[in-house]
Amino acid sequence: MLSFIIRRMAVAIPTLLVLVVASFYLMQFAPGGPFTSERPLPQQVLDNIEAKYGLDQPTWKQLLDYVGGIVTQFDFGPSYKYKDRTVNDIIAQGFPVTLTYGTISFVLAILVGGALGIAAAIRQNSWLDYFAVGITIGAQVLPNFVMAPILILVFSLWLGWLPGGGWNGGQWDHVIMPVIALSTSYMASIARLTRSSMLEVLRSNFIRTARAKGLPDRTIIWRHALKPTLLPVVSYLGPAFVGMVTGSFIIDTIFSTGGVGYFYVNAAFNRDYAVMMGLTILLGSMTILFNMVVDILYAWIDPKIRL
């Protein structure tokens, strides 16, 4: 197990480095410096600004300073666009929002998707099963940028039940639609995975043995079938997490929730490279670490993987 963890880290650490170095050097390719404006600044002023942000240093030194700042002080540097704000301010403002609806969506997708999948598998070919399969097939082609407009159309414009956007400090009626829009397609995938996995497990020999012993259905499902059923679901958690992080771009754009996705897309339009790089590194390393944890969890549940 320990050797598996070490081997898995041997992938995660280079990945992190590649992410940081690649996004840093990509920024160096960007046309125009951050302080290029329509009215050219006097050379002296430009020199002063560059010295203030450390841009007069050689590139490798800038990279080292930047990474050093993140690692030692969790300091992502200043925003190039908004002179009075640092990237840290932006993270502090947007991250709690994204974290709130992201966590709710993630947990909801797992719980509801898992429950639906298990229920459908236990009562295979019943109306519940057909209902679940129908929903999962339909929801698969409803990504967040399709779900969100439809939700707003139905619940805000037609029915007027929920506000069409805004965050309002995370009041429940502002959270519902972002959560549904973000989690639906992942819920569907998890339900489909759980169902097919459960059906396969229920047909296996050790379950037949348990049946032959005369164990009640409930014991068979909870004690014996559940753990092997959840294996493929665990391996799907990584992609689902990545999908939800990037999905927050859409959610923040459509619902104006003001999470990090909003700042990321905004920075992309404003060419605010400092904000883009900071958020890329923060969210990117979160996903890389999350994937690592999921893989280790997977190996812990299923010893076959450790080999």
Added chain:
Amino acid sequence: MSLANLNPQQPKTAEMAEHMAEVKGRSLWADARVRFVRNKAAMVSLVVLILVFLFAFFGHLLTPYDNETIDWNVLGNVAKVGQPSFENRHYFGFDDSGRDLYSRVVQGTQISLMVGIVGAMIAVIVGTIYGAVAGFVGGRIDNAMMRFVDIAMSIPYMFVLILLLVVFGRSIGMLFVGIGLTAWLDMSRIVRGQTLSIKNKEFIEAAVATGVRTPTIIRRHIVPNLLGVVVVYATLLVPQMILTESFISFLGLGVQEPLTSWGALISQGTSTMNYGTLWQLFFPLAFFVVTIFAFFFIGDGLRDALDPKDR
């Protein structure tokens, strides 16, 4: 068992062999076709998809309007006079800038389908070659190649894609590069796995034993056996590419005006739905959902048809 007992069997076996020869052998592909045709969802999807393609290629012939001319009588008053109507031949109505939405959807369909198919093709070609080489060569090279794929796969690609689009400018060409850069990774893994399992099969061993040269083995035995998996995965890859493109274009970072795509059209429809111009959302959304559905069902149908495990 004595020889006497065996002898009467011999003519029978010979007879059977003759009969066998009369039955015409069905190839893997003929077999798969029969199974695919029996799959109703896949067949219906195929028809739908052909219609969508026809729409993309020939849809512009049905309308007197192009996708760029702005009708100044409609601009600013789209919600009142811009509805879909067959009388003035604006079948899908107007978009928010007073352009004919039907021609815009035709254009968007062309571009979305093109991104999907070209993106999938890049992925298939690069992924198949990479995976087949890694699987066939094996050993240390395989190890290094696959470790590289591992690392590339765990980088969240949407960030990289957006970074690329921002740094090198938002264009369709960059979109292809960005999507193609990451889409082949899965493919290479699948192809490598498949190559490994085929490499150790008895019929390859037999071919090696009878002295068939390696290039011939790859061409005659490895590639045909890879083809099923590749075809299935490529069909499932197309909707994924379309989804990615639409995602990026929805954010406004992908396809730029005057070009458009389903994602961009859906985004425009979303931003104007408060004004009651719902057709601007409905038509691109319908085309998007129907096409993605069709691709998924065809992919599923092909998988069922080509999966040898099913037999």
